[in-house]
Amino acid sequence: MMTLMVRNIGALIVVFLLTGSGFSAALAAESVCLQCHAGLEGRLAAPVAAWDSSIHAQNGISCPDCHGGDPTDFAMAMDPERGFVGVPEHGEIPEFCGRCHVGVKEDYFDSGHGRALHSGGPQCVTCHGNHAVQTASLALINREDCSRCHEYGRAEEIKAAMLDTDRLLAGIQSDLDGLAKTGIRVREMEGETFALRNDFHRLFHTVDVERVREQTAAFQQRGGEIRTEIEAVQEELTTRKLLGAGAAGLLFLVSVICFLIRKTYRDEE
Amino acid sequence: MTQATDGNKERRTFLGVLLGGFSALLVAAFGWPVYRFLAPQQVGEGVSVRVDKKDIPIGAAHFFSFRGSPAVLLQPKAGEYIALSAVCTHLGCIVKWEADRGEFFCPCHAGRFAMDGTVLGGPPPKPLESLSVVLEGDQVLVG
Amino acid sequence: MRKRLLDFLDVRLGIRDILEQNLTKYLLPRNVNIWYTLGAVLLTLFSLQFVTGILLLVYYVPNPDEAFKSIETIMNDVPYGWLIRYLHAVGSNVIVIVLLLHMLSVLFMGSYKKPREFTWVSGFILFNLALALCLTGYLLPWSQLSFWATTVATEAAGAVPVIGDGLVRFLRGGAMVGNATLGRFFALHVMVLPAGLAALIGFHLFCVRRIGISKPPFGEEYVPTEVKDKFVHEEHPGGIPFFPNYAIKDLAVISFFLGLLVVLVFFAPGLFIPPAAFEPADPFTTPAHIKPEWYFLWAYQTLKIFPSEFLGLASQGAVMALLALLPFLDRGRERRPARRPLFVTCYLLGILLFAAISIWGHYS
Numbered sequence: 001m002m003t004l005m006v007r008n009i010g011a012l013i014v015v016f017l018l019t020g021s022g023f024s025a026a027l028a029a030e031s032v033c034l035q036c037h038a039g040l041e042g043r044l045a046a047p048v049a050a051w052d053s054s055i056h057a058q059n060g061i062s063c064p065d066c067h068g069g070d071p072t073d074f075a076m077a078m079d080p081e082r083g084f085v086g087v088p089e090h091g092e093i094p095e096f097c098g099r100c101h102v103g104v105k106e107d108y109f110d111s112g113h114g115r116a117l118h119s120g121g122p123q124c125v126t127c128h129g130n131h132a133v134q135t136a137s138l139a140l141i142n143r144e145d146c147s148r149c150h151e152y153g154r155a156e157e158i159k160a161a162m163l164d165t166d167r168l169l170a171g172i173q174s175d176l177d178g179l180a181k182t183g184i185r186v187r188e189m190e191g192e193t194f195a196l197r198n199d200f201h202r203l204f205h206t207v208d209v210e211r212v213r214e215q216t217a218a219f220q221q222r223g224g225e226i227r228t229e230i231e232a233v234q235e236e237l238t239t240r241k242l243l244g245a246g247a248a249g250l251l252f253l254v255s256v257i258c259f260l261i262r263k264t265y266r267d268e269e
Numbered sequence: 270m271t272q273a274t275d276g277n278k279e280r281r282t283f284l285g286v287l288l289g290g291f292s293a294l295l296v297a298a299f300g301w302p303v304y305r306f307l308a309p310q311q312v313g314e315g316v317s318v319r320v321d322k323k324d325i326p327i328g329a330a331h332f333f334s335f336r337g338s339p340a341v342l343l344q345p346k347a348g349e350y351i352a353l354s355a356v357c358t359h360l361g362c363i364v365k366w367e368a369d370r371g372e373f374f375c376p377c378h379a380g381r382f383a384m385d386g387t388v389l390g391g392p393p394p395k396p397l398e399s400l401s402v403v404l405e406g407d408q409v410l411v412g
Numbered sequence: 413m414r415k416r417l418l419d420f421l422d423v424r425l426g427i428r429d430i431l432e433q434n435l436t437k438y439l440l441p442r443n444v445n446i447w448y449t450l451g452a453v454l455l456t457l458f459s460l461q462f463v464t465g466i467l468l469l470v471y472y473v474p475n476p477d478e479a480f481k482s483i484e485t486i487m488n489d490v491p492y493g494w495l496i497r498y499l500h501a502v503g504s505n506v507i508v509i510v511l512l513l514h515m516l517s518v519l520f521m522g523s524y525k526k527p528r529e530f531t532w533v534s535g536f537i538l539f540n541l542a543l544a545l546c547l548t549g550y551l552l553p554w555s556q557l558s559f560w561a562t563t564v565a566t567e568a569a570g571a572v573p574v575i576g577d578g579l580v581r582f583l584r585g586g587a588m589v590g591n592a593t594l595g596r597f598f599a600l601h602v603m604v605l606p607a608g609l610a611a612l613i614g615f616h617l618f619c620v621r622r623i624g625i626s627k628p629p630f631g632e633e634y635v636p637t638e639v640k641d642k643f644v645h646e647e648h649p650g651g652i653p654f655f656p657n658y659a660i661k662d663l664a665v666i667s668f669f670l671g672l673l674v675v676l677v678f679f680a681p682g683l684f685i686p687p688a689a690f691e692p693a694d695p696f697t698t699p700a701h702i703k704p705e706w707y708f709l710w711a712y713q714t715l716k717i718f719p720s721e722f723l724g725l726a727s728q729g730a731v732m733a734l735l736a737l738l739p740f741l742d743r744g745r746e747r748r749p750a751r752r753p754l755f756v757t758c759y760l761l762g763i764l765l766f767a768a769i770s771i772w773g774h775y776s
Contacts, residue, residue: 181687185488244678247298251671254291258664261284264277265657269442302492306467310490 031071033063050131066096093123103198107205114205122149136201138166154209161212162204168223169197175230184233189226196222317412325350325409330366335411339363340400341373342409345384352411353386354398364397373397434621435655441627441648443634444658447517448625449665450510456666457507457673458613462606464500472552474598476591479554480692498677498685504546505684506673508707511539519738519759522747523626526639529739531619534612536736541609546705548601551594557686559693560702562597563589568711571721588695624648629747636745703774710766713773 038048051057056065064071069084071077078084088096094117098105101124108114113122127140138159146155172193176186200219203212318335320342325331331342332355339355341364353373355363362377372389373382380391387396403410421427440448471490473482486493515535518524524532551562566583570576585592624646627634637646652658676683684706688699704712711728718724734741742755749756 180690182682183484183487183494183685183690185484241678244674247295248671248674248678250291250295250298251667251674254288254295255664255667255671257284257288257291258660258667261281261288262657262661262664264281264284265652265660267277268274269652269657302495303467305491306493306496307470308491 031063032074032077033067033069033071036074036077047131054131054133055135056133065100090123091118093125097124103202104205107202111205111207113207137170138162141204155207157209158204158207158212161209161216162200165200165216165219165223168220168227169193169200172223172226172230173197175234179230179233182237184237189229192222192226196226315412317410319405319408319410322407322409328368328371330368332366333411335400340411341366342402342411343384348404350402350404350409351385352400352402352409354400356398357393358388358395358397359391359393435659436653438654439648439651440625440654440658441651443628443631444625444652445628445630446661446665447513447521448628448658449662450514450517451620452662453510453666453669454507454514455613457503457510457669458609460670460673461500461503461507464496464503465602465606467496468500469602474552474594476554476594476693479552479594483553483555495677498681499673501549502676502681502684503673504549505705505707506669506676507542508546510669511542512707515539516759516763520749520756521626521629522749522752522755524739524742525745525747526739526743527623527644528619528626531616531623532739533736534616534619538609538612538616540732541605541612543707545601545605545609546707548597548605550705551589551597552601553689554594554693555689556691556693556697556699557688557702559589559695560688560698561704562593564702564712565704565708566593568715568721568725571715571725573722590695626747629749634748636747639745706770706774709770709773713769713776716773716776717769 034048037045039045051063056062062071063069067085068082069077069079070082073082076082078086085096094105094108094114098108108124109117115121117123127145128134128136141155141159143152143156146152172189176190176193180186180190196219203215203219206212314336316336318333318340320331320333322344325342325344327344327347329344332339333342334340335352335354341353341355343351343353343366345351355373357364357375357377357380359375359378359380362375364373364375364380364382367374371384373384373386375381375391375393378392380393381389382393382397383389385396386399388394400411418428422429468486471482471486471493473479483497486497488494518532518535547562547565551558566580566589569583570580572579581587583593584590585596622645625648626646627637627648629636688702691699703709714728715721715724718727744752746752
């Protein structure tokens with residue numbers, strides 16, 4: 001996001017010669033991590049671009065939120081005294097991510113994946129990647145990735161069991177996005193959907209087909225309630241369009257009548 | 270300019286009537302939203318208000334907002350609660366509680382009301398409006 | 413009943429005389445065309461802005477902490493608030509379209525020429541006032557779009573030599589767009605500019621009425637009128653009466669444009685109101701792809717084309733000054749387009765250039 005902002009604002013500066021405006025002030029408040037690492041090479045620069053494309057970047061989660069340290073001080077940025085944490089070891093990763101993703105961590109440690117952690121089992125990064133982390137989706141469950149460690153069969157079953165609900169939730173999210181773009185207040189529904197999706201994605205981490213199947217109905221129901229609410233709004237929007245079409249039609253009709261009256265005068269002029 | 274022909278006149282009358290009709294329809298179609306836009310919105314209609322019992326000591330008055338207008342809660346005797354509209358029935362000023370006399374007094378034109386809202390003196394034409402009270406645990410539910 | 417009312421008013425105000433003079437005995441040229449109705453269309457649209465603006469004022473709160481929320485309330489909670497707001501916001505765009513058409517038709521027919529210089533100049537100032545109203549109104553919802561469009565627009569003033577920085581600060585009421593900016597833009601948008609606009613519309617109409625309607629420069633019988641050096645009200649004996657003959661045509665075109673406005677409001681408000689208009693302003697995050705409104709794209713793009721900001725701004729100023737002073741520069745009597753090849757060429761090239769630069773600005 002940083003480089004994106006830099007690029008944007010850079011363009012604006014070229015265009016509008018933003019002399020001494022507060023833009024630069026806003027920029028300076030951003031982390032020294034990015035400023036330094038962007039200028040480094042290879043392995044040390046890679047996280048900048050990777051993070052830039054991530055869901056973390058989109059939501060304003062930046063380097064120090066995970067790695068600690070002091071993002072305002074070049075010299076002390078990576079000092080352990082300022083809380084800096086470097087690259088976590090394989091076995092530490094679930095705890096590292098789990099500082100924020102608490103619920104998922106719980107389900108993960110409960111699962112076959114989690115129990116196998118110290119015997120070479122997968123941790124968060126194995127499936128989600130690290131700096132370039134994306135929104136979790138069912139696409140993460142696929143033959144290629146799962147069969148790096150085990151057979152795809154059971155994973156496929158879980159994916160199949162989750163598919164309908166995932167589609168429902170994704171559909172709700174995209175409908176809400178659409179409504180938000182027309183000025184409809186959807187904050188509440190978005191909050192509910194967000195929570196619902198998180199709970200649902202948590203469910204996957206149990207890697208337990210039976211539990212997924214058991215709980216799907218509850219998710220379907222909660223999703224269905226939001227969907228009904230959305231449909232009511234959409235219906236209202238359709239009604240508005242009908243009324244609008246009526247009003248516009250009436251105005252055009254009046255316009256035509258006036259032209260016809262004008263014609264009767266024209267004939268006499 | 271030539272004279273109006275009969276055919277044209279007739280057509281004009283017909284079109285004129287149509288135009289008048291549709292215009293009236295349009296005025297209504299756009300007038301209604303404007304009316305609704307400006308019409309007062311019902312504030313908390315049918316909504317009950319909860320007040321903690323500890324806010325209403327015996328012999329004191331607790332003023333609060335009830336469905337958009339001021340109201341008052343009293344506890345004349347332990348466990349007995351009275352809720353009244355605090356709007357004077359004379360000209361709509363807000364009555365004051367005079368604890369030493371145990372009366373409501375309207376500062377605008379010296380109207381006086383008893384604890385139960387009945388008029389004791391002054392210009393008010395009728396008693397303060399009484400509101401229903403339900404006791405629920407350590408709260409009083411008004412309305 | 414009607415006669416008695418008229419009698420009553422006539423005795424006191426001489427109303428019959430006024431009506432006759434301005435309606436039934438107000439004669440327009442026989443070949444008056446449809447482009448002459450655009451003034452009436454604009455008058456209607458401006459009245460609509462006035463009414464919807466006052467209605468919005470009932471619920472709008474001019475404070476950075478509340479503004480966006482109050483708009484959200486208007487859009488979601490107040491009955492038909494969305495309709496009133498869209499009529500106002502989309503209406504402003506339709507006004508700019510009709511203003512451009514009105515000006516282009518006047519240019520094409522050479523109606524700005526002597527003795528109608530005042531009509532043109534007052535009209536040109538009206539055009540600029542309307543744009544200023546658009547610009548100030550844009551900030552009021554305090555959305556991301558509002559905030560950054562205003563930041564960019566006020567920043568452009570920084571290119572003025574010497575006083576540039578001071579000017580930007582003055583426009584914003586501070587170093588950055590903020591509370592102070594909203595206060596002054598609000599005052600401008602709801603009081604200063606509308607009052608100026610109303611007064612100037614009055615003057616514009618007075619000029620039109622005083623000097624008389626210009627004859628459309630078309631048809632074989634058209635000859636350029638000799639312009640004398642004393643005041644002459646241009647009469648059109650044997651013309652058609654304004655009322656009812658021409659007024660009904662005004663009404664037809666007005667209804668058409670209102671219909672168009674309603675179609676846009678109900679079916680394509682997104683054309684003029686992008687998604688960024690529904691996000692609250694965030695002074696620390698510049699949204700990607702922030703663009704000015706379509707009618708400012710040409711200005712935005714010219715600033716980018718020129719090697720220096722100042723040259724860009726100066727060239728914009730030059731174009732605007734040229735347009736404003738056109739009747740004083742173009743002094744020939746000829747108004748027939750066919751006999752003004754140079755003007756018509758420049759006219760068409762100008763339109764193309766405007767469109768091309770705007771489109772370039774949109775996609776760049």
